Amino acid sequence: MSNKAVEEGVPYSLHCFINEGEESIKTAPSTRLLTILRDELKLTGTKRSCDIGRCGACMVLIDGKAVNSCLAMAYQCSGKHITSIEGVALQGIDYIQQAFLEEGGFQCGYCTPGMIVSVKALLDDNSEPTDDEIAEALSGNICRCTGYGGIWRAVKQAVERKRQLLAMEQKEELI
Amino acid sequence: MLLNRASSGERWRIRPDGPDKVTGGLAYLTDMSVDHMLYGLVLRSEHPHARIKSIHTDRAKQLKGVHAVLTYLDVPGLNAFGIAHPDQPVLCEERVRYVGDALAAIAADSLAVAQLAAGLIEIEYEVLEVVDDPERALLPDSQQLHPKGNALHRTAFCRGDVEAGFKQCIHIIEDIYYTPRQMHTYMETEGGLFVPGEDGRLTVYSPTQHGFMDRMQLARILAVPQAGIRIVSSPIGGSFGGKDELNVQPYGALLAIHTGKPIKMHNSRWESVRAGLKRHPMKIAMKTGTDAAGRLLAHQVSILSDTGPYSTLGAEVLNFATEHVIGPYRYLHLDVNGVSVFTNNGMSGEFRGFGGNQAVFALEGQMDRLAEKLGMDPWTFRKLNMRAVDDLGPFDQPIVMTHGADHVWAAVAGCPLWQERNRLETTMDEKAEPWIKTGIGAAFTMHGAGLGVGIPDPAGGRLKLAEDGKIEAVFGYEEFGQGLLAALEQMLIEQFDFASEDIRMIIGDTDIVPDSGSTTASRATAMMWKSLQRLKKPFSDQLLQRAAASVDRPVEQLRLGKGGIKGADGDELLLTYKELAAAAGTPIICETSFSFPTSSTSRVGAHFMYTYSAVVVKVEVNTLTGRAKVLQQYHAVAAGPVVNPQGYLGQIEGGSSMALGFALLEESVMDKGHYIARNLDTYLVPTIEDQRGLIEVEAIEHLPEEDDYGPRGVGEVGSVTVAPAIAAAIRQACGKWVTKLPVEPSLLQEMPFFLRKG
Ligand code: FES
Ligand code: FES
Numbered sequence: 001m002s003n004k005a006v007e008e009g010v011p012y013s014l015h016c017f018i019n020e021g022e023e024s025i026k027t028a029p030s031t032r033l034l035t036i037l038r039d040e041l042k043l044t045g046t047k048r049s050c051d052i053g054r055c056g057a058c059m060v061l062i063d064g065k066a067v068n069s070c071l072a073m074a075y076q077c078s079g080k081h082i083t084s085i086e087g088v089a090l091q092g093i094d095y096i097q098q099a100f101l102e103e104g105g106f107q108c109g110y111c112t113p114g115m116i117v118s119v120k121a122l123l124d125d126n127s128e129p130t131d132d133e134i135a136e137a138l139s140g141n142i143c144r145c146t147g148y149g150g151i152w153r154a155v156k157q158a159v160e161r162k163r164q165l166l167a168m169e170q171k172e173e174l175i
Numbered sequence: 176m177l178l179n180r181a182s183s184g185e186r187w188r189i190r191p192d193g194p195d196k197v198t199g200g201l202a203y204l205t206d207m208s209v210d211h212m213l214y215g216l217v218l219r220s221e222h223p224h225a226r227i228k229s230i231h232t233d234r235a236k237q238l239k240g241v242h243a244v245l246t247y248l249d250v251p252g253l254n255a256f257g258i259a260h261p262d263q264p265v266l267c268e269e270r271v272r273y274v275g276d277a278l279a280a281i282a283a284d285s286l287a288v289a290q291l292a293a294g295l296i297e298i299e300y301e302v303l304e305v306v307d308d309p310e311r312a313l314l315p316d317s318q319q320l321h322p323k324g325n326a327l328h329r330t331a332f333c334r335g336d337v338e339a340g341f342k343q344c345i346h347i348i349e350d351i352y353y354t355p356r357q358m359h360t361y362m363e364t365e366g367g368l369f370v371p372g373e374d375g376r377l378t379v380y381s382p383t384q385h386g387f388m389d390r391m392q393l394a395r396i397l398a399v400p401q402a403g404i405r406i407v408s409s410p411i412g413g414s415f416g417g418k419d420e421l422n423v424q425p426y427g428a429l430l431a432i433h434t435g436k437p438i439k440m441h442n443s444r445w446e447s448v449r450a451g452l453k454r455h456p457m458k459i460a461m462k463t464g465t466d467a468a469g470r471l472l473a474h475q476v477s478i479l480s481d482t483g484p485y486s487t488l489g490a491e492v493l494n495f496a497t498e499h500v501i502g503p504y505r506y507l508h509l510d511v512n513g514v515s516v517f518t519n520n521g522m523s524g525e526f527r528g529f530g531g532n533q534a535v536f537a538l539e540g541q542m543d544r545l546a547e548k549l550g551m552d553p554w555t556f557r558k559l560n561m562r563a564v565d566d567l568g569p570f571d572q573p574i575v576m577t578h579g580a581d582h583v584w585a586a587v588a589g590c591p592l593w594q595e596r597n598r599l600e601t602t603m604d605e606k607a608e609p610w611i612k613t614g615i616g617a618a619f620t621m622h623g624a625g626l627g628v629g630i631p632d633p634a635g636g637r638l639k640l641a642e643d644g645k646i647e648a649v650f651g652y653e654e655f656g657q658g659l660l661a662a663l664e665q666m667l668i669e670q671f672d673f674a675s676e677d678i679r680m681i682i683g684d685t686d687i688v689p690d691s692g693s694t695t696a697s698r699a700t701a702m703m704w705k706s707l708q709r710l711k712k713p714f715s716d717q718l719l720q721r722a723a724a725s726v727d728r729p730v731e732q733l734r735l736g737k738g739g740i741k742g743a744d745g746d747e748l749l750l751t752y753k754e755l756a757a758a759a760g761t762p763i764i765c766e767t768s769f770s771f772p773t774s775s776t777s778r779v780g781a782h783f784m785y786t787y788s789a790v791v792v793k794v795e796v797n798t799l800t801g802r803a804k805v806l807q808q809y810h811a812v813a814a815g816p817v818v819n820p821q822g823y824l825g826q827i828e829g830g831s832s833m834a835l836g837f838a839l840l841e842e843s844v845m846d847k848g849h850y851i852a853r854n855l856d857t858y859l860v861p862t863i864e865d866q867r868g869l870i871e872v873e874a875i876e877h878l879p880e881e882d883d884y885g886p887r888g889v890g891e892v893g894s895v896t897v898a899p900a901i902a903a904a905i906r907q908a909c910g911k912w913v914t915k916l917p918v919e920p921s922l923l924q925e926m927p928f929f930l931r932k933g
Contacts, residue, residue, distance in 0.1 A: 044206035045199020047412070049362045050444045054855040057362055085199030097197040101189045103180070104821040107829060108656025109196030110362040110412030116197060131867065138863045142855065144360050144413050145656045147832030147893075148866035150825055153180075 014074045018043075019087030029075035034058045036077075037069060037084055045085035045113045049142075056141030059114035060084045066121035068140070085113035088120060095161040096120055096154075105154030107145035115141045119155055127162045176817070178872040183820035190661040190821070191675065192410065192654065203412050204380040205366035205441045212368070212437035213242055215430045216289035217423070218279040218296055219449060220271035223307070223519040223848025224318070225300035227269055232279060235295040240288035242434045244296065245280045249433065252398030256421045258388060262321065263485035263522075265396055265425045271300075272320055272484035273519055274849060275450035280426040282434050305848040309458075309481040309516035320484065320517040327482050328490035330497040330513040332570060340473030340508030344464025348544040352461070352537035353915040354898075355842035356481070357454035359526060360860050361655075363412020365451070366441030369427035377404050377428060381440075382411035384419040384653050385693035386685045392421055393428050404428075409683030411655035415833070416525035417452050418655070419693065420487055445853045452524030453843050455492055455515075456481045459500065459537040469549045471560045474506045474541075478513035478534075480523070487524040489515040491630070494780030495623065496530035501569035502538050503580050503621040503787070504560045519848040527830065531622055531895045532837060536916065539618040539899035543906065552597075553903065554588055557619055569621075572628075572776035572783075575884055579787030579813035580621060582875045586811035587617055590873070592791045593809070599907065610799045610927060613806075616903025617791040618896040623782025624888045625698050625771040630780070633692040634702035635768030638714045644753025645679040646671075650706070651691035652699045653683050657890055658822030662700045665819045666707055671715065674737035677752055689766060698771055700818055701784075704885040706767050714765040722750050725758045772884060784884055787813040787875075788892040790831070793868075794904035799927060801920025803905055805835055806868045808897070813875035814887040820874075823889055827872045830893025836861045838898035839917050 012029045015022070018041065025036060034051075037043040037060070046069055047057035053068040060069045061083040069084075088094055096119050099105065106112040115138065122129055122137040129137065134155050143151060180187045195201035232244040247254055247268040254268065255261040267276050279296050283289035306312045312325040319325060341347060367381025377397070383389045386406040394401040411418065423440045430438045442450070458479040465471050478496055482489030493515040500511060546556035561580055568574035587593050596615035607613070626632040637649040648667055654660050660680055667673050681687055691702065715735055722740040723730040732743045739751035750758075774783040793807040810827050817823050840859050844851040852858035878884075902913040911922060 038206075039208075042208070043199075044202060047203075047362070048205075048441070049364065050855045052444075052854055052856055055362065089198035089200075093194060093198060100197050101193045104190075104825050106193070106196055107658060107825055108362065108411065108413040109192070109201060110203065110656075112196050113199040135864045135867060142360075142362065142860060142862060144362055144415075144833070144860060145829045146825055147828035147830070147870070148861075148863045149828035149870050151863060152867075 012074065014078060016077045016079060017081045019083055019090060027074050029073065031074045033060065033069040033072040033074065033077055036074060043084050043086050047110055047113060056114040056118060057111050059117040059141065061117060061121055064121065064124060066118045085117060088116060095165065096123065096158045099157040099161060100154040103153035103157055104150040105146065106150065111141060111143040115143060115151065119158060123158060123162050127166060129159065176874050176876065178817065178820055178824045178874045186820050188661070188665060188821065190658060191664050191680070192660050201410060203363055203410055204368065204382055204407065205363055207368040207380055208439055209368065209370065209437050212439050213282040213284060213434060214286045214289050215427050215438040215440040216281045216286065216293055217277045217426050218281065218293045220274055220276040220278060222271060222300055222302055223274050224303040224305045225271050226303060227267060227271065228299040228301055230278060231297040234297070235281065235292040238288065238292050238295060240284035241281065241292045242436065243282040243430055244292060245429055245433060246278065249429065250396060253395045256392050256396060256425060257486050258420055259488055259491060260486040273521060275522060277426065280430055282430040282438055305519045307518055307520055307845065307848050309479055309518050312516050312518050313514070320519070325517045327486055327515040327517055328493055330493055332497060332501070332511045333509060334506070334571065335508035337473050337475050337508040337510035341464050343466065344472050345467045346545060346548045347462065347464035348541055348548060349462040350540065350544065350914055352459045352540055354457050354533040354536060355837065355916050356456040356521065356845065357526065357837050357841050358448065358843045358858055359415045359417030359452065361413030361415060361417055364442040364444060364447040365418065365422040367423065367427060369431035369438040371431045371435055375403065377431060378407065379404065379424060379428060380407045381424050381427065382414065382418050382655070383408045384414055384655065386653070386683060387651065387690045388693065389421060389424055390685050393424060396425050397428060397432060406685045407683060409654045411653060414655040415527045419525050420452060422450065444855065448850055448853055452487065452522050452526065454526040455489065455523040455530060455533065457496065457533040459533060461537055461541050463541045463545060465545055465549065469551055469556055469559055471504055471506045473508040476500045476511040480513065480515040481518055481520055482515045483518060483520050483522040485522065487522060489523060491780060492525065492530040494627070496534040498569045498623060498781065499531045499534035500538050502535065503562045503619065505562060505566065520845050521843065521850060527833060528891050528894050531620065531891065532834065532898065535618065535620045535895050536898045536902070539896070540902060540914070543903045544912070554593065554617060558584055568774065568781065570776065570778045570781045572774040572778055572781040574774060574782065575784050575882070577813065577878055577882065579785065579875070582877060583619065583787045583789045583811045583813050586873050586875060587789045587791055590791060590809050592793060592807060593617060596907070610797060612796045612798060612908040613793065614796070614904040614906065614908030615791060615793045616900045616907060617789060618899035618903065619789040620892065620895045621785040621787050622892050622895055624701065624784045624786060625782060627780040627782050628773050628776055628778055632771035632773070633690060633768065634706065634771055635689050635691050635766065636703060636706035636710070637689055637764065637766040638710050640718065640752065640756050640763040641679065642756055644751060644756045646673055646677050646752065647679045647681055649681045649688050650703060651682070651688040652703065653694040657826060658819060659694070659699055661822050662819045663703055666704060670707055670711060672736050677738065689768065692771070698888055701886055701888055702771065704818065708885065709767040709769070710765045717763045717765065718755065721758055721760050721763065722755055725755065726750055784887055786887040786889065786892045788896060790896045790900045792897065792900045792904050794901055794908060796905060796908040796923050798909060798923060798925040801922065801924035803839055803901065803918060803923060805901065808868065808870045809873070810871070810893065811873045811875060812889060812892055814889050815878045816876050816886050817874050818886050823874060824872050826889045827893035828870050830891065831870060831897050832861050832866055834894040834897030835865060837916060838901045842917055
């Protein structure tokens with residue numbers, strides 16, 4: 001829809017960083033980030049489901065924090081670093097994604113990108129979350145398929161992997 | 176076998192569609208777009224019931240950026256759709272019957288312009304009385320929604336003389352059970368891309384559970400031959416039965432044909448709510464009686480089902496419910512009646528469990544009440560009355576004999592959670608807050624698979640050695656998350672000894688796949704298994720014969736293996752599949768087609784194959800808030816061999832979560848034909864917080880030796896017994912009988928002891 005914005009001479013230009021690349025996008029200041037990602041940039045890994053910040057399918061990281069991209073408007077993203085699911089997998093499948101694969105943390109997969117982004121935000125910030133913290137961090141992500149059993153298993157495995165990764169890093173530092 | 180990663184060993188595999196799903200790389204059909212596409216939008220009714228006096232679209236058509244505004248006048252063929260009985264208008268002509276009814280379809284340069292245009296369409300209505308109560312709808316003075324009246328379908332089944340039966344009963348229980356209008360809430364709302372080709376053909380990329388059925392219906396609407404349409408139908412971001420009927424397809428197709436341009440459609444959540452199917456709300460009245468020893472003598476049931484404005488599968492769902500209110504128990508006298516009623520409420524339709532959930536909630540409720548009245552353990556009571564191995568099915572029809580019922584019953588009786596129940600009755604948890612009460616309950620079902628007698632239920636598939644050496648497995652089934660591809664891959668690997676790299680699976684494209692019937696009714700895995708059984712010998716023989724000629728060895732000394740043909744007694748690769756494909760000869764293709772096995776009865780809808788299952792749940796009731804929380808679940812499922820452990824477990828867990836919503840949270844409340852909840856802020860489905868308890872799944876794989884029907888479906892059974900088990904657990908926890916779902920907190924709330932007057 002930003003083509004239309006351009007036609008109508010909307011003067012807003014969004015500068016931000018998306019999945020490490022610098023972007024400059026002509027759009028209206030109130031265009032939603034979800035629309036920009038999916039319709040403009042064709043980054044369709046970010047999913048659309050409720051449009052009101054309730055389901056978490058559209059979750060992305062903005063400066064490392066999990067944000068519903070259906071609620072974030074273009075002007076709020078100015079200068080920010082945005083990571084979508086495509087950005088999480090830039091270096092290949094990461095440990096959280098691997099844990100979802102191995103534990104069966106998804107079925108149709110439509111909630112999965114948002115779910116993984118939320119887990120990433122949690123584990124980047126808190127590498128040893130309690131069950132309460134996990135539930136809180138993911139309570140904004142609805143999955144209709146898995147019954148959450150697989151998701152619990154995946155998050156637990158990811159926490160364990162993270163612990164191992166941190167231990168390895170520490171070891172390397174010592175050497 | 177307790178199903179989990181450890182017990183599954185190497186059979187616990189990463190799904191073939193997994194990597195693309197976790198990286199966001201998988202393009203769902205609603206993710207697709209092409210250059211120069213237009214956006215499609217449907218204008219729907221303002222009223223649940225009204226006569227249409229006029230529709231004016233001129234102003235909308237004149238808006239800049241609008242390419243088409245279509246009404247019923249622009250539908251070239253049949254202006255109606257519906258799998259069983261096409262009575263839902265594509266675009267309404269004279270009358271609207273619910274708030275999802277479509278009046279116009281718009282194509283525009285952008286969604287914003289399409290929305291603007293929708294606002295410019297002028298419709299004059301004469302508002303009619305809303306028929307929103309199915310009981311009232313049946314009264315003679317009610318407004319009639321269809322020429323044949325407001326009863327879509329009636330069912331009846333009798334055995335013996337129920338009145339005489341009740342006269343002999345010592346114990347009789349009578350209750351009325353109500354179940355909610357539940358929403359599928361698939362995360363991907365309906366939509367897709369509709370592309371007219373230069374060759375005059377239309378390609379439809381839109382999720383559905385049965386591509387060939389869509390193709391047939393769209394051809395009828397567009398008045399074109401079926402060959403002029405190609406349906407691409409997978410992958411799907413969840414369906415649960417909700418995308419089996421056409422949804423946006425007629426509009427996308429019409430707009431694409433009219434404009435000659437690709438059309439993108441993607442429903443907003445509100446659009447999906449108002450137009451989409453829901454689980455049939457039912458009112459089930461039951462009267463059941465036993466003799467002094469607890470043997471069931473008489474069972475009388477009447478089912479009232481609110482089917483909404485059009486037929487969809489309302490009759491079939493009622494047939495299923497009618498069968499499942501009888502269930503796995505023996506009665507001398509039986510009298511069951513059902514009626515499915517048209518109303519101006521939302522569309523009811525197919526939903527995981529297919530009427531079984533409603534039926535089993537009521538039936539199992541009766542079993543618990545009778546057991547209690549008799550002072551018997553509820554599980555012992557069930558055993559006393561349960562079918563024997565060689566008993567006929569619920570409709571007295573011959574069914575496939577298994578020991579499923581016995582095995583499931585025994586698994587539950589012996590499981591630690593059920594044994595804990597007996598201790599709970601005598602001990603109170605002293606550590607718990609006084610307002611927290613705990614209970615354990617269980618419920619049982621025999622759940623029919625396949626569409627049943629009298630409904631075409633084709634199955635089949637194809638194996639082919641492709642030119643590039645890949646083994647192509649081609650099926651007309653759809654992947655909507657249930658793990659169909661994973662199950663297929665696993666079967667190919669285990670039955671043929673192919674490596675996953677040897678295989679190419681092709682589904683969901685009517686131009687390529689054979690019609691294997693609908694992906695529904697827990698039938699796809701069973702039908703793929705059966706197809707592979709039938710294909711295994713002819714296909715392997717052909718591959719080996721070709722290989723024998725190539726490597727100049729007798730066929731008996733060769734076998735199929737990972738990567739290619741191997742020596743029968745070694746692991747040495749003699750010929751890769753690619754080399755085999757290149758070897759001269761006719762192409763190697765094997766195809767099979769057959770029908771889902773049915774019972775030899777004339778009773779429409781009666782089933783032949785069943786999955787048996789039961790669940791035990793532990794529930795905590797907070798009597799201050801009135802909220803019930805499920806702490807633990809144990810599912811015993813007798814469905815034959817486990818094809819894919821991860822998928823099996825996931826289906827039971829997922830189905831159980833959906834049933835937890837059905838029992839405790841979900842209801843699409845309607846007020847005079849209008850939905851109150853429009854989105855996921857007010858329609859609540861379970862979140863991770865609701866599912867923190869342990870779920871154990873016991874897979875009972877045993878089948879009689881001569882049984883060659885193979886694995887039964889598990890797509891639905893996880894969702895069927897959870898609600899009655901929760902109701903039973905609530906009864907144990909706080910003494911209240913639940914008759915209406917979802918459980919209302921006010922039912923469970925109690926005055927705190929410190930506020931009670933002395
Ligand atoms: S689409 Fe953004 S939270 Fe649902
Ligand atoms: S996997 Fe389908 S919604 Fe989560």
